[in-house]
Every structure is written in structure tokens, then in C-alpha cells.
Amino acid sequence: MSEVHDVIIAGAGPIGLFLACELALAKVPVLVIERDAQPESPWKDKALGMRGLNTASIESLYRRGLMDQALTAAQDRPQHFKAKPGFQFGGHFAGILLNANKLDMSRHKYRLPGPGLVPGPSYMARVEKAFTERAVSLGVTIHRGAGVSGVSQDDDLVTVQAGDQTFRTKWLVGCDGGRSAVRRAAGFEFVGTEPEFTGFAFTADLDDASKLKPGFHFGKGGLHIVGHEKNYFLIDFVDKTFDRAKEPTLEHLQTVLEHVTGTDAKITKVHHASSFTDRSKQATTYRKGRVLLAGDAAHIHSPLGAQGLNLGLGDSMNLGWKLAATIRESSTDFTLLDTYEKERHPVGAWALEWTRAQVTTLKPDLFGGAIRNLVQDLLSTTDGTNLVVDRVWGLSLRYDPDDKDAHPLVGCSAPDYEFDDGERLGVKMLGGKGLLVSFDDEAELKKLAGAYEDRIDYLAVRAKEQLGIKALLIRPDGFVAWVAEEKSDVNAAKPALERWFGKASK
Numbered sequence: 001m002s003e004v005h006d007v008i009i010a011g012a013g014p015i016g017l018f019l020a021c022e023l024a025l026a027k028v029p030v031l032v033i034e035r036d037a038q039p040e041s042p043w044k045d046k047a048l049g050m051r052g053l054n055t056a057s058i059e060s061l062y063r064r065g066l067m068d069q070a071l072t073a074a075q076d077r078p079q080h081f082k083a084k085p086g087f088q089f090g091g092h093f094a095g096i097l098l099n100a101n102k103l104d105m106s107r108h109k110y111r112l113p114g115p116g117l118v119p120g121p122s123y124m125a126r127v128e129k130a131f132t133e134r135a136v137s138l139g140v141t142i143h144r145g146a147g148v149s150g151v152s153q154d155d156d157l158v159t160v161q162a163g164d165q166t167f168r169t170k171w172l173v174g175c176d177g178g179r180s181a182v183r184r185a186a187g188f189e190f191v192g193t194e195p196e197f198t199g200f201a202f203t204a205d206l207d208d209a210s211k212l213k214p215g216f217h218f219g220k221g222g223l224h225i226v227g228h229e230k231n232y233f234l235i236d237f238v239d240k241t242f243d244r245a246k247e248p249t250l251e252h253l254q255t256v257l258e259h260v261t262g263t264d265a266k267i268t269k270v271h272h273a274s275s276f277t278d279r280s281k282q283a284t285t286y287r288k289g290r291v292l293l294a295g296d297a298a299h300i301h302s303p304l305g306a307q308g309l310n311l312g313l314g315d316s317m318n319l320g321w322k323l324a325a326t327i328r329e330s331s332t333d334f335t336l337l338d339t340y341e342k343e344r345h346p347v348g349a350w351a352l353e354w355t356r357a358q359v360t361t362l363k364p365d366l367f368g369g370a371i372r373n374l375v376q377d378l379l380s381t382t383d384g385t386n387l388v389v390d391r392v393w394g395l396s397l398r399y400d401p402d403d404k405d406a407h408p409l410v411g412c413s414a415p416d417y418e419f420d421d422g423e424r425l426g427v428k429m430l431g432g433k434g435l436l437v438s439f440d441d442e443a444e445l446k447k448l449a450g451a452y453e454d455r456i457d458y459l460a461v462r463a464k465e466q467l468g469i470k471a472l473l474i475r476p477d478g479f480v481a482w483v484a485e486e487k488s489d490v491n492a493a494k495p496a497l498e499r500w501f502g503k504a505s506k
Contacts, residue, residue, distance in 0.1 A: 005031050005169040006327055008160055010148045010182045012039065014124065015295030015312035016175030017131035021064070022320025024138035025432040026476075028327055031169070032140060033162050035147025035176070039128055042272050047203060047229040049124035052091070052306040053313075055117060056394035059413055060317045062116035063429040063478050069130035071122050080113030081105055090385070091119075091392040094304065094361035095216035095223050096376055098392070102385040108395055110409050110467055114416035116426055119393055127309075148176065151185035151291065158290050171323060173292045175316075180297035186288055192281030192300075192352060196359050197222060198242045199302070200234045202253060202273035211265040218372070221260040223362050230271070234260045237364055240277075248273040278302035278359045280352040286341040287334075294319055299348040301355040304362075305392060311351050314397075315344050321432065321476035325455075329502060336500070343399040354391065399479060402499070407483035414474045417463040425474075433457050434481075434501060435474040436493075439466050444490045451504035452497060475500055 007023055009016045012034035020030045043049055053061070053071070061067045071077070083101040090100025105111060135142070146163025151172065153159065158172040174182025183190060206212070214226045225233040236256050242248070250270045257267065282299040286292060295312030319340045326337045361371045378384035390396050399411040409415075417425040417437075428435060434456035436449040441460035449458035456473075473482040473496050482496035497504070 003168070004157065005029065005167060007031070007171045007173065007323065008033060008158075008167055008169040009173045009175055010160075010180075011175035011177060011295075011297070012036075012128075012132070012142055012144065013175065013177065013295070014127050014131055014309060015316050016173070017128060017135050018060075018313055019173060019175060019294060019316035019320050020135045020140045021131060021138060022316060022432065023324050024135060024140050025064075026321060026324035026328070028324045030135075030140045031167065032135070032142045033146065033148060033160070033167075034142060034144045037145040039132070039144075040125070043274065044124035044128065046123045046125075047231055048201065048272060050121060051124060051127070051309050052119060052121055054119045054306075054310045054392065054394045056397055056413065057310045057313045058118070058120060059116035059416075059426070059478060060313055062114075062416075062426045064134075064432070065427075065430050066130055066134060067115060069133070070127045071120050072126065073120075077115055077120060078118050079115060081118055090389045091306070092216060093375065093379065093388050093392075094358035094372065095218065095225070096361075096372070096379055097216065098379065098385055098389050100389060102382045103389050104382065104386055107386060107390075110412060110415045111395060112415045112417065112465060112467075114418070114424055114426065116416055124309075148174075148181045148185065151182060153186070153289050153291060155289075169290075170327065171290050171292065173294055173319070173323075174297040175293075175295050175312075176297055178296040178300040180293065182291065183283060183293055183297050186291040188288055188291075188293060189284040190281050191284060193279070193356065195240060195277035195279045196363070197235050197237045197278055197302075198240050198244075199236070199276040199278075200232075200248055200253060200256060200273065201276065202232055202248065203230045203271040204232060204250075204253070204267050204273075205230065205269040205271075207266040207268055209265070211263045212261060217261070218362075218364070219260055219262050220364055221256075221262070222364055224257075224261050232257075235362060236260055237362075242275060244275045244277070248275055276303060278304070278355065280356055282345075282348050282352055286345060287338065292319065292323070292340070298344075299352065301352045302359060304355050304358040307351045307354065310394065311348060314347060314394075315340075317477045318344050325502065336502075346400075347397070407480075407485070409469070409472070409480045409483050412480055414472065414478050414480050415467060417461075418465070420462045420464065426478075428457070428459060429474075429476070429478060431457070432476050434476050435459055436471070437461065437474065438471045438488065439463060440470055440487075442471065442488050445471060445488050445493070448490055448493060448497070448504075452501050454505055455501045456497075473497065473500075 088100040090098040150161030223235040280301040294315040471484040
């Protein structure tokens with residue numbers, strides 16, 4: 001009880017672990033508290049734990065040197081998107097498949113080929129293992145076997161109860177999932193919509209599995225998805241009264257299977273089963289005093305469209321360096337920290353809307369059918385596919401800049417420039433510092449960067465494709481804070497440096 005921690009993170013899932021890595025990279029000591037005694041779970045393995053990571057998430061892994069550890073077949077990843085004959089899966093919207101061959105990358109002026117461009121698959125156990133190993137190597141302590149049961153705070157400290165232990169910390173971050181104990185104990189308001197369906201995910205043996213074809217299928221009762229390795233997913237709009245505190249029985253799954261799929265396939269054995277809904281809610285604020293929320297603790301929604309893990313990783317990448325900077329400055333000025341909510345809350349709200357739109361499209365009635373027909377027509381066009389793939393992949397993610405007349409790259413992910421020496425921008429961010437890049441090695445910029453040498457690195461380089469840019473300032477999360485297309489105006493760069501990196505040290 002006498003020790004005061006800088007940061008305690010509740011939850012040792014991917015979001016909490018990635019945040020712990022970001023903080024530890026910035027030399028901030030971190031304690032992670034996890035309810036489960038062991039990380040292993042069948043829901044994290046390849047069969048049930050498979051997840052799609054979008055471009056924004058892949059970039060984050062790339063910029064921290066975690067791609068090979070966290071991704072499947074990472075070393076064989078494509079450097080650019082290439083159309084292939086026929087159909088190429090690019091995601092889905094409400095079960096309507098997107099043909100990535102229609103993707104036109106020329107619409108994304110500041111996207112360059114590189115290791116972080118194309119989305120890819122992984123599974124939860126692999127991601128967690130990679131993050132755990134990195135966190136431990138950076139000195140993070142992980143305390144397993146007792147979740148947070150109580151939270152209280154004053155102006156200076158947060159007191160955390162976990163099992164029979166009490167901890168004190170300057171900051172507490174709830175990364176403990178959709179039923180977050182931190183969110184409830186700290187009194188965050190959580191608002192949104194109640195579910196329209198109940199979903200079931202299970203692995204099972206069937207008497208004749210050939211009666212259910214692989215892929216996404218619409219039926220009179222909802223949607224069913226037949227995956228690999230005896231994985232099945234049912235979305236049931238008929239009966240929304242299932243008690244999710246209980247594990248689905250074989251008999252209940254059989255009933256749902258029959259009215260959702262319309263087949264007479266019989267389940268002979270259930271190996272694993274769980275339920276989910278499309279309940280969509282979001283915390284009205286992401287910070288309450290010295291308690292913050294990230295990932296599913298801050299927002300929940302249906303799993304449609306594979307946005308959950310990606311959304312949470314984006315939260316962690318955005319929050320980590322800002323919280324670290326606030327702690328380093330030992331300040332009660334939380335202006336920088338509060339840009340976390342300003343930037344990430346709208347992204348979370350969009351994800352909720354995105355999944356609600358898919359739920360409406362999936363409804364097995366005349367209204368849902370009418371919308372589905374319209375959406376299918378739109379997605380058959382090149383423009384429609386590009387719009388939806390852009391959203392699913394996160395290609396055009398932009399945080400609104402304070403200056404509405406700012407360069408269009410400000411607030412966006414930095415291009416992965418390939419430099420004349422063969423190295424790329426992404427690998428220059430492994431240390432978690434900001435970057436001031438000058439393609440002309442301007443003396444005034446170099447001098448300005450020197451005043452922030454503890455927080456940013458200065459790069460005087462030439463790139464094979466500079467995209468009409470002379471210099472740019474990049475935040476630790478890889479997003480652009482300032483751009484110069486002509487000879488750099490140092491006076492214009494100074495406000496951006498102070499906005500994101502504080503006062504100069506020299």
C-alpha cells in the first residue's frame with residue numbers, strides 16, 4: 001500500500017498489453033492487473049481467435065517492430081496492394097463480400113507501398129503472446145489472478161482494490177473489456193442502444209456438415225457463417241431472450257441453427273460455445289479524473305466488420321505517448337492528454353454507427369431486405385467498394401486538426417517513405433519518439449529539432465518519392481502534426497511542436 005505506481009492498467013488483453021508496451025517504451029513504469037490467472041483460452045486460439053487487422057493496426061505493429069511476432073506469415077507480407085484475377089476478399093459489410101480488386105489506391109495520394117499497407121490476419125493468442133513478451137522485456141509487471149473490484153480517487157491518486165490487495169497509482173487505465181469493472185466502479189456514463197439480435201459462436205460436429213456451405217449466408221431467421229475447422233456463427237433476430245450468463249446448450253444451438261439456416265443438419269457434439277449481441281454503447285467521456293478507459297471498456301458493439309480489436313489498438317497507440325508525456329512533465333495541465341478523447345471518441349462513435357448500419361441491413365424482414373438489395377447494388381460499383389474498403393481498412397483515418405486550413409496530410413498517418421539508403425520511415429519509429437523529417441536538411445529546422453532532442457529525432461534524408469513535401473513533423477503514434485511543401489517556415493512549425501511536445505528544453 002505504501003508504493004505509488006505511475007500507471008496501473010486493468011486488463012492483460014491485447015489492448016492493455018499494447019498500452020503497457022507504449023508506456024514502458026517511454027520509460028514509464030507500469031503494473032498490469034489481470035483477472036484471469038492464466039492467459040490461455042480456446043477462444044484465443046487459431047480456430048476461434050482469428051482476427052483481421054486493418055491497415056491502421058498493421059502500421060502500429062510495424063512502427064514498433066512487432067509485425068513478425070504478432071502476424072501470421074508476416075515475413076511474406078505484400079509491400080503493396082495488387083489486383084488478382086477473379087475475386088479477392090477485401091472484407092465484408094453485413095455479410096456482403098467486398099471485392100478488393102476494385103480498390104483504386106491512386107485515390108490515396110499519401111499512401112505508399114510498404115510493409116504496413118495491406119491488412120492481414122492473426123489470432124488473439126499470437127497477438128497477446130507477442131505483446132506480453134515485449135511488455136515483460138520492457139520491465140512491465142503483470143499481476144494475474146485478481147481483477148479490479150473497487151476504485152476510488154482524489155485529486156492526486158487512485159486507489160485500486162484487486163482481490164485482497166490494495167494498490168495506489170497516479171493513473172488507472174481500464175482495458176478490462178466490455179463489462180469493465182473499472183468503468184462501473186469509477187462511475188463512467190455508458191450510453192447507446194440495446195441489442196437487436198443474439199449471436200452464437202461455436203465449434204461443433206454435425207451429422208452432415210455438407211448441408212452447410214462455407215461462407216456468409218442470409219436466411220429467414222438471420223445470418224449464418226460457416227468457417228474453417230468446424231466453426232459456426234449464427235445471428236438470430238427471432239429470439240433475443242437468451243440468458244447470456246449461461247453457456248449455450250446443444251439443444252438451444254440446434255433450435256437456432258434450424259430457424260436461422262433453414263436446414264435439417266443436426267449437431268452431434270459441441271466443443272466450445274459462446275454468445276454475443278449487437279449492444280452498442282460508448283462512454284460519454286474517456287477520462288474521469290485520473291481514470292481513463294480504452295478498448296472495449298470505452299465502447300462496445302457487434303463484431304460485424306472486424307472493428308473491435310483494431311479500434312482498441314488505435315486507442316492504445318493514441319493514449320500511450322500522451323499519458324507518458326503527461327507523467328514525464330509532472331503537470332496538472334491535461335491539455336495534451338485530453339486530445340486522446342478528442343481524437344478517439346469520434347472514431348469509436350463511427351464504429352458503433354458502422355455496426356448499427358450492418359445490423360439494420362441484416363434484418364430478416366422486408367425492410368432489411370430492401371436495404372440489403374440497395375447496399376449490394378452500391379457495392380457492385382467501383383466507387384461503392386472503394387468507400388467501404390477505405391473505411392474497413394482505415395486508409396483515410398484522419399484526426400481533425402485544430403487548423404481547418406491545415407495541409408490535408410495533417411492528422412493522417414505518415415506516408416511510409418522509402419529513403420535513398422533503402423530504409424523506410426516506419427523503422428525510424430521503433431523508439432517511440434516523434435520525428436522531424438527534412439528532405440533538404442534545413443539548418444533552422446535542425447536547430448529547432450535540437451531544442452526537443454529528448455522527445456523527437458531529426459532526420460535529414462532524401463526519399464525516392466517525396467509526394468511534393470519538403471518537411472514534416474510526425475507524432476510518436478505515426479500521425480502527422482505539421483507539413484511544409486515549400487521552404488520550411490520554422491515559425492509555423494513551432495506551434496505544432498509546442499502543441500504535441502511541450503516547451504522546448506533548450
